[in-house]
Amino acid sequence: xxxxxxxxxYMDAFEPEVGVATLExxxxxxxxxxxxxDQTCCGQPMTNTGCHxxxxxxxxxxxxxxxxxxxxxxxxxxCVHQVRVNMTAIEQTPEVRAxxxxxFELTEFLHDVLKVSAFPWASFPHxxxxxxxxxxxxxxxxxxxxxxxxxPFSKPRALLEKVPGVEFAEPTRWDxxxxxxxxxxxxxxxxxxxxxxDKVSDHSRAGAExxxxxxxxxxxxxxxxxxxxxxxxxxxxxxxxxxxxSA
Amino acid sequence: xxxxxxxxxEVIGDRFEGAKDAQGRPLVHAEGTSKPIRAHTRHxxxxxxxxxxxxxxxxxxxxxxxxxxxxxxxxxHDERLWDMRLRRDQAAHALPEWEDMRGLAxxxxxHSLAHLDTYLGQFEAAAKANGVVVHWAADAAEHNRIVHxxxxxxxxxxxxxxxxxxxxxxxxxxxxxxxxxxxVETDLGERIQQLDGEEPSHVIGPAIxxxxxxxxxxxxxxxxxxxxxEDIPHLASIQREATRPLILKADAGMTGCNFAVADTGxxxxxxxEGNADLSANTPPLHIASIGIEKIIPRFEHLxxxxxxxARNAIGTPMTQYTSHFRAPRAGGELHYVIxxxxxxxxxxxxxxxTSLKCIRCGACMNTCPVYRRSGGLSYGATYxxxxxxxxxxTLNRRKYSSLPFSSTLNGSxxxxxxxKINIHEQIFxxxxxxxxxxxxxxxxxxxxxxxxxxxxxPALYRAxxxxxxxxxxxxxxxxxxxxxxxxxxxxxxxxxxxxxxxHAWWRENRGPKSNSx
Numbered sequence: 001x002x003x004x005x006x007x008x009x010y011m012d013a014f015e016p017e018v019g020v021a022t023l024e025x026x027x028x029x030x031x032x033x034x035x036x037x038d039q040t041c042c043g044q045p046m047t048n049t050g051c052h053x054x055x056x057x058x059x060x061x062x063x064x065x066x067x068x069x070x071x072x073x074x075x076x077x078x079c080v081h082q083v084r085v086n087m088t089a090i091e092q093t094p095e096v097r098a099x100x101x102x103x104f105e106l107t108e109f110l111h112d113v114l115k116v117s118a119f120p121w122a123s124f125p126h127x128x129x130x131x132x133x134x135x136x137x138x139x140x141x142x143x144x145x146x147x148x149x150x151x152p153f154s155k156p157r158a159l160l161e162k163v164p165g166v167e168f169a170e171p172t173r174w175d176x177x178x179x180x181x182x183x184x185x186x187x188x189x190x191x192x193x194x195x196x197x198d199k200v201s202d203h204s205r206a207g208a209e210x211x212x213x214x215x216x217x218x219x220x221x222x223x224x225x226x227x228x229x230x231x232x233x234x235x236x237x238x239x240x241x242x243x244x245x246s247a
Numbered sequence: 248x249x250x251x252x253x254x255x256x257e258v259i260g261d262r263f264e265g266a267k268d269a270q271g272r273p274l275v276h277a278e279g280t281s282k283p284i285r286a287h288t289r290h291x292x293x294x295x296x297x298x299x300x301x302x303x304x305x306x307x308x309x310x311x312x313x314x315x316x317x318x319x320x321x322x323x324h325d326e327r328l329w330d331m332r333l334r335r336d337q338a339a340h341a342l343p344e345w346e347d348m349r350g351l352a353x354x355x356x357x358h359s360l361a362h363l364d365t366y367l368g369q370f371e372a373a374a375k376a377n378g379v380v381v382h383w384a385a386d387a388a389e390h391n392r393i394v395h396x397x398x399x400x401x402x403x404x405x406x407x408x409x410x411x412x413x414x415x416x417x418x419x420x421x422x423x424x425x426x427x428x429x430x431v432e433t434d435l436g437e438r439i440q441q442l443d444g445e446e447p448s449h450v451i452g453p454a455i456x457x458x459x460x461x462x463x464x465x466x467x468x469x470x471x472x473x474x475x476x477e478d479i480p481h482l483a484s485i486q487r488e489a490t491r492p493l494i495l496k497a498d499a500g501m502t503g504c505n506f507a508v509a510d511t512g513x514x515x516x517x518x519x520e521g522n523a524d525l526s527a528n529t530p531p532l533h534i535a536s537i538g539i540e541k542i543i544p545r546f547e548h549l550x551x552x553x554x555x556x557a558r559n560a561i562g563t564p565m566t567q568y569t570s571h572f573r574a575p576r577a578g579g580e581l582h583y584v585i586x587x588x589x590x591x592x593x594x595x596x597x598x599x600x601t602s603l604k605c606i607r608c609g610a611c612m613n614t615c616p617v618y619r620r621s622g623g624l625s626y627g628a629t630y631x632x633x634x635x636x637x638x639x640x641t642l643n644r645r646k647y648s649s650l651p652f653s654s655t656l657n658g659s660x661x662x663x664x665x666x667k668i669n670i671h672e673q674i675f676x677x678x679x680x681x682x683x684x685x686x687x688x689x690x691x692x693x694x695x696x697x698x699x700x701x702x703x704x705p706a707l708y709r710a711x712x713x714x715x716x717x718x719x720x721x722x723x724x725x726x727x728x729x730x731x732x733x734x735x736x737x738x739x740x741x742x743x744x745x746x747x748x749x750h751a752w753w754r755e756n757r758g759p760k761s762n763s764x
Contacts, residue, residue, distance in 0.1 A: 012748045016752050017745070035753045038705040046695045046702075050675075050678030050679045050682035051699065052679055052682070053699075054696055054699030056699075056703075057699060057702070057703025060703070061702075134659075137658075138658035138659070138661070138671075147336070147614065147659055148346065149339065175659075177657035179616070181655025187308070188311065190315050191311050191620050191653075194315050194321070195616050220742050221739070
């Protein structure tokens with residue numbers, strides 16, 4: 001299985017180890033993984049701000065980089081949501097549509113496509129609070145949100161349950177937005193920060209040692225908020241745990 | 248607040264050394280439980296809403312920052328509304344058919360809106376047959392003029408009214424004040440807001456941003472009560488005592504309308520205080536203001552909406568009162584004023600017409616993490632929160648052009664909407680409209696142009712990150728759209744920049760020059 005790896009711009013810059021973990025994990029699971037070196041971004045910052053035309057060039061570049069792959073995998077639900085749902089500034093040729101359909105978030109790829117049943121190399125004896133990026137949750141349905149009456153499910157949690165030692169903390173507002181919100185965190189900082197501080201405090205009160213998520217953007221923001229208020233809680237992307245990181 | 252805390256705090260301080268109970272709380276003798284003799288306690292002042300921007304874009308961000316700075320208010324507001332959200336979940340999820348009912352309500356509303364002309368015609372005919380006088384108002388000004396004319400023709404000088412977002416939208420109270428007619432709100436929250444000269448901050452809880460101390464202070468100022476009396480039932484009774492005489496002597500009564508039933512000509516009003524009945528039934532003249540989107544085709548459809556409304560709003564099976572008005576009382580008059588005020592134009596907007604399905608339950612506000620932390624008045628508009636963000640720009644495109652950005656697009660609003668309005672997608676779509684109409688602040692639109700330019704050129708992008716990936720300190724500026732200050736100055740620390748990007752790691756370990764491949 002030939003997989004094109006998409007590493008979001010902020011992950012490339014701030015959390016390269018998550019990119020490495022994703023790569024190694026996919027390889028362990030038998031995928032042939034390539035990283036097109038000309039990749040930049042999914043276009044979300046511009047689209048999120050309403051400037052769709054400014055995203056067109058970036059979208060076209062994304063398609064050019066990834067159109068030859070059977071699957072495109074990114075360890076970021078937010079970027080995958082952008083590609084799959086909102087990448088509409090460019091003409092929707094069959095090639096564009098195919099790239100959009102073949103783009104998967106890492107945990108849904110593991111859960112739905114590879115149907116991974118075990119992570120024998122992984123062990124994480126810690127209490128974790130699982131954080132869901134809102135686009136991952138309500139946009140591409142990685143889990144069932146609390147507002148909807150349905151049979152509950154969570155793909156990230158189902159994967160983490162296969163990792164020995166993982167114990168789950170249950171924060172009271174488990175699927176409330178943390179305030180990252182794409183460009184929101186830049187343009188409305190006071191509310192964004194308050195939401196982030198409330199989020200990390202909620203996880204702490206529930207006894208979480210780590211906040212774990214399938215999205216680095218939320219974690220970066222929360223980490224900044226936690227540090228500022230002196231909250232020692234730790235953060236880890238799910239890809240690292242599934243790939244066998246110990247702490 | 249326990250008695251021990253209010254008993255001469257200046258004397259006790261935190262060095263209380265007297266007798267304590269089993270839990271370590273200071274024991275209070277009988278004298279201590281009586282009213283302490285002390286100056287009026289100073290509470291955290293109520294944060295006010297968005298500054299008046301005239302016709303310029305509302306600065307919601309600035310108002311939200313002030314709301315958050317008022318920590319007691321923000322905390323109380325957030326917790327109170329979150330509690331309503333939880334109650335909603337509990338009540339809604341107790342019904343196995345909940346999600347199907349949302350779908351049904353959505354389809355009834357969409358059908359009604361698609362055949363609005365037919366159903367409005369039916370409604371008018373049925374109402375007239377029942378003896379109701381029907382008026383049509385194209386906009387807010389005409390609504391106000393019509394109501395004024397009805398009152399003037401009958402020599403009415405005072406009007407009592409129950410809560411109606413439509414009349415707030417029409418600037419009705421201000422208009423009536425200008426023509427010398429006394430308007431008294433009969434909904435407690437709306438009355439509080441009227442006394443304080445503020446707009447409602449929430450569609451069903453107009454004063455929900457106020458603490459009991461704010462209300463005590465307001466009543467002391469406007470009704471002459473004791474500013475230290477913060478007992479809620481007592482505060483409510485103070486207001487009731489003050490308002491009842493005004494209700495009894497009023498010349499006319501007014502209500503809004505939750506549902507206008509086309510086949511029977513009925514106006515249905517849902518309240519928890521019974522104040523619609525008071526307003527409609529005390530004076531001989533009843534005027535109901537009705538937005539054209541309130542139409543539902545048949546009486547039986549009401550069952551769907553009544554089951555959804557109160558559950559979704561506050562988690563109760565029904566509102567305390569569901570009042571049906573169909574015909575004038577013997578010797579009385581009933582008037583319907585059916586108002587467009589931008590609605591038919593909204594109906595023609597391909598991406599936004601379904602916002603007319605809204606039944607004003609307020610659940611999108613309760614669940615919105617931004618709204619809960621910034622207060623309804625920060626939006627500077629009649630309608631606040633997620634639903635306000637998508638309604639307000641149809642009323643004034645320029646003034647409300649900034650509101651679509653006061654959202655994280657998290658989508659919770661859409662999921663709680665009882666009529667399945669895709670609220671967060673419409674917020675997203677409004678951003679595009681504002682950008683295309685060049686209504687974004689210059690800095691924002693320029694930033695996106697530059698970002699779009701650089702991100703579509705891999706070589707330039709890598710160069711911008713710094714040659715050989717060593718100048719990572721440049722990157723935060725770049726990724727965060729050059730707004731480092733908003734990270735570091737506002738309660739958030741910057742992430743550490745690792746020594747190498749993933750891109751550089753790949754080139755070193757897996758790229759053409761590395762040995763591993």
